[in-house]
Amino acid sequence: FAGLADVSISEDIPVEGEITVPVGSHSPDEDYSTLDEPVRDTIMRDLKAVGKKFVHVMYPKKSSALLRDWDLWGPLVLCVSLALMLQGGSADSKDDGGPQFAEVFVIIWFGAVVITLNSKLLGGTISFFQSLCVLGYCVLPLTVAMLVCRLVLLAGSGTISFVIRLIVVVAMFAWSTLASTAFLADSQPPNRKALVVYPIFLFYFVISWMILTFTPQ
């Protein structure tokens, strides 16, 4: 600053200007308080987020949208719809209805919890709810398979329908497993991916088994 020593300001020019730093516009307020917006906006925002994640599951690419903003709405909706569709399909008609729904619900959630715990114990870097979110969303192909099976069963329940259902369920099972592997395997140490993929395979296998062996009363 030696060169500025001879710069002088004449005393009759007032020094003026804004001392305060201009605050960024209204956006921080809008982000933190969503109480004032219409309910429709809130719901639509959440629905759009859920819809975007559904699209990510159906076309699994290595994106981090599912992981970054996890939510459990999608898994809940899928689990409830799957459990409702699987209801009433037991061979013994004396004790169906209640246990079937609770059974499916409990299996899905406890299965997801066990897989998450397993992947954490094996040294995974993903958090508990992120993993639950991914596993829940990847039930979507199997829910679609259940819908298709139900429709096929409306048409009749012979060998051909069984073959169609088998093909559809196997394809959707493979899709689910691949989709969840695409999201979850990256968070594991590279030499232990197989150890994490196997329980996921078993989990979706059991759900696929429940779908395939469903016979309406």
Next chain:
Amino acid sequence: QGGGSAVIDMENMDDTSGSSFEDMGEMHQRMKEEEEEEAEGEAGAAEEEDGEFLGMKGLRGQLGRQVADQVSAAPCSSPLREALPAFSLYANIDILRPYFDVEPIQVRARLLESMIPVKMINFPQKIAGELYGPLMLVFTLVAILLHGMKTSDTIIREGTLMGTAIGTCFGYWLGVSSFIYFLAYLCNAQITMVQMLSLLGYGLFGHCITLFVTYNIHFHSLFYIFWLGVGGLSTLRMVAVLVSRTVGHTQRLILCGTLAALHMLFLLYLHFAYHKVVEGILDTLEGPNMPPFQRVARDIPVISSAVLNTTAKAVALTQ
């Protein structure tokens, strides 16, 4: 990994690969093999013994892994996790972490080893205290059982198919492990609870194979061959390992006889309780006067149908 403590919990060291008790046995085994190899002209294995004297290398390895686990902080992946009041869950997870520290190659090796009975029973055999493999095998058994129950149209009167399958498999694994551990305590056998859980869990690999094959191919003679062959091999392996860790003939007999009986009978039970053949029995569960098998495939020889009849009667009477 918020909430991890810096104290190294020495209780997790019951993987006795670090203790001198077993390493003496292993060293003896290796020295014997070495003598045999020297007779054939190979003497290269001697140098490796120095680093493992008294198992110090094993001890350092285990300690080092534990320190690395607890000191190196994995990056926090989500701030939400810290806000959750679920710290007790994470504290408990850390207790189980050493038992899941495996590589896929190790799991595969242990699966294959579980079918090979060891020959050397005079010195204690090593058991890996690992829980990943046994847990996955129990879940696989549940899946196979469900498949078998559905293809045989088993009718479960109280409860659900899923609940029965899970209850049976986990009940067997945890219950029989605890029971044999208790007997081992009475018979002064050198085995810890985790090792027993691991041993019995890997012993279920034989059950998985047998049931997977025989639920799909319904020949009864095939089942008996698999029962004796595959089931017998995995039972022999467990028995040999237990015998190597027990002193005294009576104790060995009690412990191994019980384990062998329970393991083989469980396989028999799984096949018969959830299989097509038993359809007739579950429907006519009235009394001890059982009609002989009528809905059975025609390739059964006379002897095995007599055995089937007596087994079925026994099963019906106990239910």
